[in-house]
Amino acid sequence: MQTLSTVVSAVLLLSATQVYADARCETVKMADPGWSDIAATNAITGFLLSGMGYKAKVDTLAVPITFGGLKDGQVDVFMGNWMPAQQGFYDKFVANGDVVQLARNLEGTQFTLAVPDYVWEAGVRDFADLDKFADKFDKKIYGIGSGAPANLSLHEIIKKNDFNLGQWKLIESSEQAMLAEVSRAVKRERFVTFLGWTPHPMNVQLKMRYLKGGEKYFGDTGSVYTLTRKGYAQACPNVARLLTNLKFTQDMENSIMAEVVNNKVSHADAAKAWIRANPAVLEQWLEEVKTLDGQEALAAVKARL
Numbered sequence: 001m002q003t004l005s006t007v008v009s010a011v012l013l014l015s016a017t018q019v020y021a022d023a024r025c026e027t028v029k030m031a032d033p034g035w036s037d038i039a040a041t042n043a044i045t046g047f048l049l050s051g052m053g054y055k056a057k058v059d060t061l062a063v064p065i066t067f068g069g070l071k072d073g074q075v076d077v078f079m080g081n082w083m084p085a086q087q088g089f090y091d092k093f094v095a096n097g098d099v100v101q102l103a104r105n106l107e108g109t110q111f112t113l114a115v116p117d118y119v120w121e122a123g124v125r126d127f128a129d130l131d132k133f134a135d136k137f138d139k140k141i142y143g144i145g146s147g148a149p150a151n152l153s154l155h156e157i158i159k160k161n162d163f164n165l166g167q168w169k170l171i172e173s174s175e176q177a178m179l180a181e182v183s184r185a186v187k188r189e190r191f192v193t194f195l196g197w198t199p200h201p202m203n204v205q206l207k208m209r210y211l212k213g214g215e216k217y218f219g220d221t222g223s224v225y226t227l228t229r230k231g232y233a234q235a236c237p238n239v240a241r242l243l244t245n246l247k248f249t250q251d252m253e254n255s256i257m258a259e260v261v262n263n264k265v266s267h268a269d270a271a272k273a274w275i276r277a278n279p280a281v282l283e284q285w286l287e288e289v290k291t292l293d294g295q296e297a298l299a300a301v302k303a304r305l
Contacts, residue, residue, distance in 0.1 A: 025236035043271035051301035053292030114196030127213035
């Protein structure tokens with residue numbers, strides 16, 4: 001029969017082991033591809049981690065670099081695995097176990113080519129309609145950063161001359177630069193087609209429509225998943241529990257992004273303000289989650305509000 005001292009020693013050893021494991025996980029290395037929605041979800045996650053005693057270290061990395069970083073252990077977490085847009089990266093990194101798809105964090109997304117309302121009304125409602133107005137578009141499609149999965153899909157369309165777009169050119173730039181070009185075109189009512197997605201403030205800022213016909217490349221509606229490096233959930237189970245619990249909504253993300261755009265505040269401040277106004281969501285997000293030193297995370301995070 002075990003003595004009391006033996007039991008106490010075992011408990012203390014287990015506790016010390018857990019504290020050591022948590023200490024090694026204190027800094028959570030996250031990636032941001034420069035997208036507004038991921039900046040919002042990273043900000044939410046960062047606020048929660050901070051309240052729990054952890055630190056979120058966010059680096060701006062292109063999607064291909066992010067997946068490589070997850071594989072090599074240089075990145076811990078990526079909240080922006082848009083599917084099916086990133087199917088190619090999924091097949092290369094996740095399907096073989098090099099990277100782990102931990103949880104779905106958002107449903108009902110859309111990601112495909114879009115046009116302003118006046119272009120839609122002129123008859124451009126499908127990918128197949130684009131080349132009918134090739135001269136008005138100057139045979140240009142405006143995309144996001146080089147290497148982004150959506151850009152790769154557009155390059156494939158052009159290479160295959162699908163929708164008769166073989167002579168068209170993809171203009172790659174940052175999300176912000178793309179939207180600035182679109183805004184300039186809209187002011188002059190010029191024809192322009194660009195990558196659009198939801199959730200994103202562009203859906204409110206611009207009168208825009210999504211084109212049909214590109215489902216083979218972009219899917220219909222999709223989801224966003226949280227990825228981690230291999231073995232992260234085992235090494236850092238407390239953070240992994242938080243990441244598994246995190247479920248967002250389009251209204252939530254749109255609200256935070258709109259606050260950033262309209263009131264010129266940081267994503268961190270916008271995320272904190274949204275959580276302060278909607279504290280009930282913390283019950284689900286922080287279920288069975290602890291602080292770095294083993295206390296209840298819910299009380300600790302609420303105290304930061």
